[in-house]
Amino acid sequence: MDLPHQGYRASAKPRGRAAPSTSDSILFDDTSSAAPAMNNPVYYTPGYNMAGLSNDVQGGAVPNNMFTDPMANAALMYGSSLANQGKDIVNKEISRYMSVNKLKYFFAVDTRYVLKKLMILMFPYTHQDWEVRYHRDAPLTPRQDVNAPDLYIPTMAFITYILLAGMALGIQKRFSPEVLGLCASTALGWVIIEVLVMLLSLYLLTVHSDLSTFDLIAYSGYKYVGMIFTVLCGLLFGSDGYYVALAWSSCALMFFIVRSLKMKILPSLSSDSIGTGPSSKPQFRLYITVAIAVFQPIVIYWLTSHLVR
Amino acid sequence: MAFTLYSLIQAAILCVNAVAVLHEERFLSKIGWGVDQSVGGFGDEPGVKVQLMNLVRSVRTVMRVPLIAVNAVCIVLLLLFG
Numbered sequence: 279m280d281l282p283h284q285g286y287r288a289s290a291k292p293r294g295r296a297a298p299s300t301s302d303s304i305l306f307d308d309t310s311s312a313a314p315a316m317n318n319p320v321y322y323t324p325g326y327n328m329a330g331l332s333n334d335v336q337g338g339a340v341p342n343n344m345f346t347d348p349m350a351n352a353a354l355m356y357g358s359s360l361a362n363q364g365k366d367i368v369n370k371e372i373s374r375y376m377s378v379n380k381l382k383y384f385f386a387v388d389t390r391y392v393l394k395k396l397m398i399l400m401f402p403y404t405h406q407d408w409e410v411r412y413h414r415d416a417p418l419t420p421r422q423d424v425n426a427p428d429l430y431i432p433t434m435a436f437i438t439y440i441l442l443a444g445m446a447l448g449i450q451k452r453f454s455p456e457v458l459g460l461c462a463s464t465a466l467g468w469v470i471i472e473v474l475v476m477l478l479s480l481y482l483l484t485v486h487s488d489l490s491t492f493d494l495i496a497y498s499g500y501k502y503v504g505m506i507f508t509v510l511c512g513l514l515f516g517s518d519g520y521y522v523a524l525a526w527s528s529c530a531l532m533f534f535i536v537r538s539l540k541m542k543i544l545p546s547l548s549s550d551s552i553g554t555g556p557s558s559k560p561q562f563r564l565y566i567t568v569a570i571a572v573f574q575p576i577v578i579y580w581l582t583s584h585l586v587r
Numbered sequence: 588m589a590f591t592l593y594s595l596i597q598a599a600i601l602c603v604n605a606v607a608v609l610h611e612e613r614f615l616s617k618i619g620w621g622v623d624q625s626v627g628g629f630g631d632e633p634g635v636k637v638q639l640m641n642l643v644r645s646v647r648t649v650m651r652v653p654l655i656a657v658n659a660v661c662i663v664l665l666l667l668f669g
Contacts, residue, residue, distance in 0.1 A: 483635060
């Protein structure tokens, strides 16, 4: 609970120095911004500082050979400047294809958010308020709003699912290292297919929503949490436990997806119904939402049934 | 249905090839999917068919040249490595 407030105050001070490029500091209040500001001078000029220190403190008793040697100094400076250039080039290339700032928004989570979100994913029936709150036209980060989608949970759940699949196959003595890679690429392939189909249907039916690609990846990755729960129950309680857990997580996930996407795809049903311009008939939006929801249990069953036989 | 990354790439290339082969005047106009039939309805929402035609046309325009390169590479690799 203290962590978000600390983040706010810490980000107010180095803001002058760090100068975040685009919008609010709310998106970028990574608490690590205080630390590198202190580490920077030490990192970039190690030779000078340490040489000065050693000469001052030890008074020439046993100088550190590596840092008083000017050739090694120069090599160190050259190496670090090369590394900086490489880092800049990589950043520039990556930011041509996807916006790193937008990606940072999805990973700004904390423990409280993760716990609450996992609870909502497994038991969404008691959650009252599904609106994503905004702050001056920019959506709030997951740290401040439990309804915001994030990419941390899907990524972790995906990796956990792959490890769990390996374990399940090992229990059934069907394990080999290639199977892990196959399982990983299969699951990844399904995510890509689902996101592409969602994007295609949203485009074709001219549904003007503010769902970006990363949002869709996030919503489509939440099913991995249900998958992990299903596979665990199947391993612990056998075939019956598997089907019960499958039914439970399917219902919970369908409810979650319908309630979350209803806010974003169906503006006429939410409180804010200012005209969003020409848009398709509301029944298409309903079809899309329901289709996405129905698709989840199918994929969960498809990807986990072979693990619990 | 286990797919490797390679089979995904193969499927994508085949799909894009399929969209790129649809000839404008020999085929699409005959079945009423030509671009001259998509103009209209500026104020209203375009509808599924118009969006689809626009999508087909833009895929053709954008992917024509890269597809030449990608197909050539695929053919050479398949000949060499089976």
